[in-house]
Amino acid sequence: MFHKEFRAVVFQNVLILCASAVLWKQTTATATQVTRPRGVSLARASLYIPDSDFTCLDGSATFPFRYVNDDYCDCQDGSDEPGTSACPNGSFYCRNLGHEAMVVPSSRVNDGICDCCDAADEYQSGANCVNTCKELGSAAQEEAQRRYELESQGYAIKLEYINKGKQAKQSQQERNMALKAEQLEAEALRSEKEREKQEAEEPERQALDKYRQIEQEAMKEKEEIERSQRESEASKAFDWLDSNQDGKLQVEELQTHTAFDQNQDGTVSPDEAKFFLHNEEEMEKDEFVTTGWPLIKPFIMKAQGVEVPSQPEQQAGEIQLPEDHHQEEPIPETEGEEGEEEDEEHEEEGEIVKPSPVTPSSIEYDAETQAIIEAANKARNAYDEADRRLRDLEREIRQLEESNSKDYGPNEEYQPLDGQCYEYSDREYTYKLCPFDNGSQRPKHGGSETRLGSWDSWDGPEGNKYAAMKYDKGVQCWNGPQRSLKVHLSCGMENQLLSVSEPNRCEYEMKFTTPAACSEPRKPNDGDSEVHDEL
Ligand code: MAN
Numbered sequence: 029m030f031h032k033e034f035r036a037v038v039f040q041n042v043l044i045l046c047a048s049a050v051l052w053k054q055t056t057a058t059a060t061q062v063t064r065p066r067g068v069s070l071a072r073a074s075l076y077i078p079d080s081d082f083t084c085l086d087g088s089a090t091f092p093f094r095y096v097n098d099d100y101c102d103c104q105d106g107s108d109e110p111g112t113s114a115c116p117n118g119s120f121y122c123r124n125l126g127h128e129a130m131v132v133p134s135s136r137v138n139d140g141i142c143d144c145c146d147a148a149d150e151y152q153s154g155a156n157c158v159n160t161c162k163e164l165g166s167a168a169q170e171e172a173q174r175r176y177e178l179e180s181q182g183y184a185i186k187l188e189y190i191n192k193g194k195q196a197k198q199s200q201q202e203r204n205m206a207l208k209a210e211q212l213e214a215e216a217l218r219s220e221k222e223r224e225k226q227e228a229e230e231p232e233r234q235a236l237d238k239y240r241q242i243e244q245e246a247m248k249e250k251e252e253i254e255r256s257q258r259e260s261e262a263s264k265a266f267d268w269l270d271s272n273q274d275g276k277l278q279v280e281e282l283q284t285h286t287a288f289d290q291n292q293d294g295t296v297s298p299d300e301a302k303f304f305l306h307n308e309e310e311m312e313k314d315e316f317v318t319t320g321w322p323l324i325k326p327f328i329m330k331a332q333g334v335e336v337p338s339q340p341e342q343q344a345g346e347i348q349l350p351e352d353h354h355q356e357e358p359i360p361e362t363e364g365e366e367g368e369e370e371d372e373e374h375e376e377e378g379e380i381v382k383p384s385p386v387t388p389s390s391i392e393y394d395a396e397t398q399a400i401i402e403a404a405n406k407a408r409n410a411y412d413e414a415d416r417r418l419r420d421l422e423r424e425i426r427q428l429e430e431s432n433s434k435d436y437g438p439n440e441e442y443q444p445l446d447g448q449c450y451e452y453s454d455r456e457y458t459y460k461l462c463p464f465d466n467g468s469q470r471p472k473h474g475g476s477e478t479r480l481g482s483w484d485s486w487d488g489p490e491g492n493k494y495a496a497m498k499y500d501k502g503v504q505c506w507n508g509p510q511r512s513l514k515v516h517l518s519c520g521m522e523n524q525l526l527s528v529s530e531p532n533r534c535e536y537e538m539k540f541t542t543p544a545a546c547s548e549p550r551k552p553n554d555g556d557s558e559v560h561d562e563l
Pocket of ligand 1: 469478505506530533534
C-alpha cells in the first residue's frame with residue numbers, strides 16, 4: 029500500500045475561475061471569483077478550501093488539502109476525488125456553461141467518452157470532445173420556450189375550469205338548499221295526505237266488510253259452476269267414448285279413436301289405449317270424471333286442432349264431441365265464426381261452453397259505498413302523488429350530494445370533465461373514458477362494451493395524488509380478477525386520451541392530457557442553469 033507521502037502525485041487542483049460573474053445571491057449583484065477543485069459544483073465550493081485541511085463530506089476522515097483530486101481515493105464517500113475517476117462512488121460536476129449543469133459518476137472521467145457537453149470530463153483522455161453546450165442550450169431553450177407557451181395556454185384554460193368548477197359547486201349548494209326546503213314541505217304534505225288517506229280508508233274498510241261475504245259467496249258460486257261444468261263435460265265425453273253404453277270404458281272402445289295413437293303408426297295399440305285407463309282394462313265413469321278425463325282431454329283437443337294450454341287447470345278449451353263415435357275427431361270451427369245460435373246448437377251436440385266468469389269486480393256497490401270507495405281512491409291517489417314527489421326530491425338531493433362529495437381537485441379544476449367522455453382506438457378496441465364515472469372497452473369489429481372500472485379515487489403518488497385516477501370493480505376477467513383501470517394525467521392544451529395499455533391481464537392504464545393538470549408555468553431561464561440551480 030502506498031503511503032500518501034510517497035505516492036505519485038497527480039493531483040492538481042484546478043482552479044476554475046468563473047469567467048462569467050456568478051450571482052452568489054440575487055440580492056448582491058457584485059461579481060465574485062470562486063475557486064474550486066475540478067468536478068466540484070458551485071454549491072459545494074465552500075467545502076473545498078485550499079488553505080485548510082479537507083474533511084470528507086461524510087465526515088469520515090480529514091487530511092491535507094493536497095490529497096483532493098490526487099487520483100487516489102481517500103474518502104469512503106469518494107468526496108476527495110470529484111475530478112478524477114479514482115473513487116468508484118464519486119461524482120463529477122460539469123458546469124456546461126450555456127446549457128444545463130450536470131453531475132456524472134466520476135468513473136466516467138477520462139474514460140474516452142464525452143459525457144459533459146463542455147467536454148470537461150475528458151480533460152486528459154485525448155478524446156476528441158467538442159463543446160456543444162451552446163447549441164444544446166439554445167435547442168433546450170427553444171423547447172423550454174415552446175413548453176412554456178403551451179403550458180401557459182393550458183394554464184389559462186385551467187383557470188377557466190377552476191372558475192366553472194367553483195360556480196358549479198356554488199350552484200349545487202344553492203340547489204341543494206332549495207331542495208332541502210322543498211323536502212320539508214313535501215314531507216309535511218305527505219304526512220297530511222297520509223292522514224287523509226287513513227281517514228278515508230277506515231269508512232271504506234267498514235263499508236267493504238259488508239260486501240266481503242257477498243264476494244265470497246260469489247266466488248264460491250263461480251267455483252261451483254266451473255266444477256259442475258267440468259263434470260258435465262267429462263260426463264258427456266264419457267258417454268261419447270262409451271260406445272257400447274255399458275257404463276264402462278274399455279280398451280277396445282278407446283282403440284277406435286285415432287287421437288290415442290301416440291306413436292302415430294296409424295293404429296291405437298292396446299297398450300296405448302290402456303295408458304288412458306290407468307293401465308287397467310276398463311274405467312268406471314266416476315274415476316273417468318275425476319282423473320281420466322283430465323288425462324284424455326288434451327289428446328282429444330290436439331286431434332281437433334285446438335291449442336292445448338300448458339297449465340292443466342286451464343284445460344277449459346272448447347271441444348266438440350260428435351254423436352257418431354266412429355268418425356274421425358272433428359276439427360272445431362274457427363274462432364269468431366260461431367254465433368249465439370250456433371253455440372246453443374253445439375251445446376246439444378256436446379260442445380262445452382265456458383260460463384261467463386263471476387269475479388268480485390262484477391259486484392255492484394250501492395251508491396253510498398261507491399262514493400266512499402271513490403273518496404278513498406282519491407285520497408290514495410293524492411297520497412301516492414305526494415309520496416312520489418317526496419321520493420323524487422330525495423333522489424335529486426342524493427344525486428346532488430353524491431356529485432358534491434366528489435373530489436374535483438384542489439381548486440375544482442377537474443369538475444368540467446365530469447359528464448364528458450373521451451375515446452381512443454387501437455387495432456382491436458375503442459376505449460372510452462368518462463372521468464369520474466367509468467372506463468370501458470368495445471371491440472372494433474362488433475361485440476358488446478366491457479366495463480373496465482368505475483370511478484373510485486385519486487391515485488397519484490404521495491404528494492401528487494391528483495396525478496392519477498383509479499377506476500375499479502370492472503367486469504370480472506375470465507379466470508382472473510375484476511378489471512381495473514389507472515389513468516395518468518398530464519398537462520395538455522386539450523382533454524385527450526393519448527394511449528391505452530394493458531400491462532397486466534385485465535389491468536389497464538390510460539394516458540390522458542388535460543388543461544386541468546397544468547401548473548402555473550415558470551418562465552424558462554437563460555440557459556445557464558448554474559445560477560438558478562445553485563442559488
Ligand atoms: C377481453 C379483453 C382483454 C382481456 C381479455 C381477458 O378479450 O377485455 O383486454 O385481456 O378479455 O380474458
